[in-house]
Amino acid sequence: MIRNHRRPTGASRKEAALRSFGSGTRVPTLAAVLDIIRERTTVSRVELAEATGLTQATMTRAVRKLLAMGFVHEVGTARSNGGKPRRLLELQPEAHYQVGIQFDRFASVGVVVDLAGRIVARREMPGPGERRPREVLAEFAETVRSMLDAASIDRSNVLGIGLATHGPQDREAGVLLTPQPTPEWLRFPVAATLADLTGLPVVIENDATAAGIGLQARGDSASSFAVVFMSGGIGSGLIIDGHPYRGSTSNGLELGHISVDATGPRCDCGNRGCVDNVASPTAIARQAAANPELVARLGLGRDPLSDFSSVGRAAIAGDPDAAALILLSAQRLSIATVSLVNLFDIGRVVLAGSAFAETGAVYRDAVQQVLDESVFMRHVHGTRVELADNLTEAAAIGGAVVVLRNRLESPTVGDWAAI
Amino acid sequence: MIRNHRRPTGASRKEAALRSFGSGTRVPTLAAVLDIIRERTTVSRVELAEATGLTQATMTRAVRKLLAMGFVHEVGTARSNGGKPRRLLELQPEAHYQVGIQFDRFASVGVVVDLAGRIVARREMPGPGERRPREVLAEFAETVRSMLDAASIDRSNVLGIGLATHGPQDREAGVLLTPQPTPEWLRFPVAATLADLTGLPVVIENDATAAGIGLQARGDSASSFAVVFMSGGIGSGLIIDGHPYRGSTSNGLELGHISVDATGPRCDCGNRGCVDNVASPTAIARQAAANPELVARLGLGRDPLSDFSSVGRAAIAGDPDAAALILLSAQRLSIATVSLVNLFDIGRVVLAGSAFAETGAVYRDAVQQVLDESVFMRHVHGTRVELADNLTEAAAIGGAVVVLRNRLESPTVGDWAAI
Numbered sequence: 001m002i003r004n005h006r007r008p009t010g011a012s013r014k015e016a017a018l019r020s021f022g023s024g025t026r027v028p029t030l031a032a033v034l035d036i037i038r039e040r041t042t043v044s045r046v047e048l049a050e051a052t053g054l055t056q057a058t059m060t061r062a063v064r065k066l067l068a069m070g071f072v073h074e075v076g077t078a079r080s081n082g083g084k085p086r087r088l089l090e091l092q093p094e095a096h097y098q099v100g101i102q103f104d105r106f107a108s109v110g111v112v113v114d115l116a117g118r119i120v121a122r123r124e125m126p127g128p129g130e131r132r133p134r135e136v137l138a139e140f141a142e143t144v145r146s147m148l149d150a151a152s153i154d155r156s157n158v159l160g161i162g163l164a165t166h167g168p169q170d171r172e173a174g175v176l177l178t179p180q181p182t183p184e185w186l187r188f189p190v191a192a193t194l195a196d197l198t199g200l201p202v203v204i205e206n207d208a209t210a211a212g213i214g215l216q217a218r219g220d221s222a223s224s225f226a227v228v229f230m231s232g233g234i235g236s237g238l239i240i241d242g243h244p245y246r247g248s249t250s251n252g253l254e255l256g257h258i259s260v261d262a263t264g265p266r267c268d269c270g271n272r273g274c275v276d277n278v279a280s281p282t283a284i285a286r287q288a289a290a291n292p293e294l295v296a297r298l299g300l301g302r303d304p305l306s307d308f309s310s311v312g313r314a315a316i317a318g319d320p321d322a323a324a325l326i327l328l329s330a331q332r333l334s335i336a337t338v339s340l341v342n343l344f345d346i347g348r349v350v351l352a353g354s355a356f357a358e359t360g361a362v363y364r365d366a367v368q369q370v371l372d373e374s375v376f377m378r379h380v381h382g383t384r385v386e387l388a389d390n391l392t393e394a395a396a397i398g399g400a401v402v403v404l405r406n407r408l409e410s411p412t413v414g415d416w417a418a419i
Numbered sequence: 420m421i422r423n424h425r426r427p428t429g430a431s432r433k434e435a436a437l438r439s440f441g442s443g444t445r446v447p448t449l450a451a452v453l454d455i456i457r458e459r460t461t462v463s464r465v466e467l468a469e470a471t472g473l474t475q476a477t478m479t480r481a482v483r484k485l486l487a488m489g490f491v492h493e494v495g496t497a498r499s500n501g502g503k504p505r506r507l508l509e510l511q512p513e514a515h516y517q518v519g520i521q522f523d524r525f526a527s528v529g530v531v532v533d534l535a536g537r538i539v540a541r542r543e544m545p546g547p548g549e550r551r552p553r554e555v556l557a558e559f560a561e562t563v564r565s566m567l568d569a570a571s572i573d574r575s576n577v578l579g580i581g582l583a584t585h586g587p588q589d590r591e592a593g594v595l596l597t598p599q600p601t602p603e604w605l606r607f608p609v610a611a612t613l614a615d616l617t618g619l620p621v622v623i624e625n626d627a628t629a630a631g632i633g634l635q636a637r638g639d640s641a642s643s644f645a646v647v648f649m650s651g652g653i654g655s656g657l658i659i660d661g662h663p664y665r666g667s668t669s670n671g672l673e674l675g676h677i678s679v680d681a682t683g684p685r686c687d688c689g690n691r692g693c694v695d696n697v698a699s700p701t702a703i704a705r706q707a708a709a710n711p712e713l714v715a716r717l718g719l720g721r722d723p724l725s726d727f728s729s730v731g732r733a734a735i736a737g738d739p740d741a742a743a744l745i746l747l748s749a750q751r752l753s754i755a756t757v758s759l760v761n762l763f764d765i766g767r768v769v770l771a772g773s774a775f776a777e778t779g780a781v782y783r784d785a786v787q788q789v790l791d792e793s794v795f796m797r798h799v800h801g802t803r804v805e806l807a808d809n810l811t812e813a814a815a816i817g818g819a820v821v822v823l824r825n826r827l828e829s830p831t832v833g834d835w836a837a838i
Binding site for chain 2 (some may be wrong): 168252
């Protein structure tokens with residue numbers, strides 16, 4: 001019998017994933033090496049070569065580059081059994097900083113993170129609402145300035161800004177391919193404009209994917225998981241062995257627009273019975289608004305995210321109408337998540353996004369229960385549901401991490417041939 | 420603005436995909452080189468190096484290996500502009516053969532293919548039904564013998580057998596992880612038993628994934644597409660830049676068990692409103708059986724796949740009851756396919772499997788129409804729906820291709836370090 005698939009299991013899985021990472025896509029090697037240095041705190045070149053499957057000569061060149069950029073430094077030596085002393089490397093977290101901003105129609109959050117992905121400054125901002133892109137981006141620029149001032153970070157030490165928001169996007173062009181929140185945003189040069197306003201490089205990224213990248217870069221660098229991201233709407237992202245799944249145009253995983261009711265009402269997107277229309281915070285706020293007593297009791301009528309938060313708090317406090325709405329949302333989201341898990345065959349789902357701030361545990365438990373009962377592969381492997389750390393900032397942190405990755409992957413820095 | 424994603428476009432896309440293929444996963448290099456040789460008919464080492472991004476020294480070693488295995492041979496020289504003559508390589512299609520067998524409960528088909536993926540022998544067989552694994556596998560072994568005899572192929576020239584069937588599977592162990600078609604099949608050593616009976620190496624593969632691999636290996640080796648596979652049930656597979664997407668346990672894309680009705684009837688799998696229960700041939704045969712006039716008119720009451728074929732032929736001939744059943748199936752399958760496309764962000768869907776033999780064009784047109792109206796990304800890129808060539812044999816061909824790939828990827832043959 002041919003062994004048709006050498007699937008790494010247990011302890012060897014991560015290492016094999018890293019090895020394929022290292023030898024695989026030629027560009028992200030420096031990012032992979034930096035991830036391992038961060039994870040292991042201190043590590044020698046020999047250990048790095050072993051963990052990645054790269055040759056020691058290649059690792060020596062990669063480390064030389066990271067040293068020259070100031071991303072890592074040497075912190076003494078360790079003597080291996082009988083061999084010559086090995087110099088140990090350590091991340092230099094304060095060498096550079098990155099800014100991440102996540103926004104949707106109703107809320108925005110900005111962070112400054114260091115090379116270890118730790119938040120050193122944070123600001124909440126209003127969402128764009130109906131405002132023009134230029135006004136909103138000017139506000140973002142001002143927030144960036146304010147955060148850097150507050151953290152006493154010199155602009156020359158900032159690698160750039162990552163803007164995490166809804167798709168579809170053209171990430172190369174730095175534009176949104178959707179007339180959301182208003183038609184003016186369609187193909188508006190958001191990245192170029194914010195770059196002009198701040199003097200910093202700017203990238204855009206899908207919010208759910210960004211949340212996944214942020215979680216991955218701060219945790220196990222070779223892990224695989226899906227992100228269910230909920231702010232005003234519902235999205236999702238997928239990290240496979242530490243790599244974001246992108247799809248053909250970097251707009252994968254539109255979880256909000258998969259149908260949970262083939263005969264349901266038509267969505268603006270053209271599909272019927274989209275889960276976004278029945279389970280998203282915007283949808284729940286709309287349903288709450290149809291109940292005048294609930295509106296009066298909770299003082300609803302602000303923006304949908306605020307109203308959704310109020311409904312969530314009331315549900316936790318025992319309001320039966322509010323609890324019914326949250327439960328309906330959680331059940332519908334669970335059904336869609338089963339589809340996601342059945343299609344991608346994944347073992348871990350992380351919930352992220354500010355909409356989980358109040359009722360995240362309710363959603364986590366509901367989704368876990370439905371997955372336990374309904375995932376096709378559950379007799380082969382379970383699927384674990386978790387709430388992200390930093391629910392609200394996860395996507396902004398990921399935006400910042402994308403900036404770092406891009407820097408390490410840029411041809412003049414990380415090119416395989418050059419290191 | 421940072422160029423955050425160097426997405427290859429147009430002409431460069433395939434080449435970039437191949438380059439990432441070649442330098443990426445270290446093992447499948449020989450398979451990639453063989454694919455290009457097959458696609459270009461005749462090609463020089465220099466052209467191969469250019470197409471894959473591998474160094475000429477590496478390509479020379481890879482070609483030496485393929486020559487030694489008899490997979491390719493030299494067919495003369497071409498003089499490039501001013502340089503020295505380049506020796507041209509060509510696939511040796513008859514050097515080796517592979518067997519593929521696809522089976523589900525109701526039908527089986529076996530093929531013998533050459534190195535170019537061309538069918539040189541073919542047999543239809545009954546499906547396992549309620550029979551024991553050993554009896555069915557003995558029938559498969561006899562069919563293999565008969566096909567090889569008919570095509571006058573010596574067993575020593577056969578690389579092995581690929582069994583394509585439903586999941587979940589443990590491909591490493593060569594067993595099914597589901598009590599289908601009967602409980603005896605759960606963890607029965609299907610690969611090892613068939614290997615004992617035939618003296619040939621045997622691998623197992625998901626049927627939808629196999630269909631995708633078969634299509635990819637006979638067409639554009641770097642293409643990306645989803646396969647919607649329908650035999651008794653509904654499954655799907657995904658090929659990204661020529662690579663099968665596998666998920667965490669090689670059981671991705673359980674399209675049949677994604678929900679199109681969150682409040683629908685509970686499926687055996689535990690989920691509600693699974694598309695398999697409303698749209699699969701088995702489901703349509705069940706629905707047809709509930710219409711006594713239709714049963715009498717079409718002489719139904721055989722196995723579900725045969726009954727589904729009868730309903731399909733009647734639908735084409737204008738029977739309104741039959742047409743209504745096929746249309747319902749096509750519509751529900753379309754909704755599920757939109758979810759697939761929205762999650763994976765793909766631009767091409769291929770329908771394969773014997774259930775599309777009668778009414779494939781109806782399904783193709785229905786799915787195309789719904790995708791055109793409902794895919795979230797349709798304003799950014801369209802998604803094309805196609806019927807596979809060799810609808811009925813696609814998965815069996817793919818099973819055979821997997822055997823070839825595994826041979827080229829086996830450590831003693833294709834290891835990067837060794838070539």
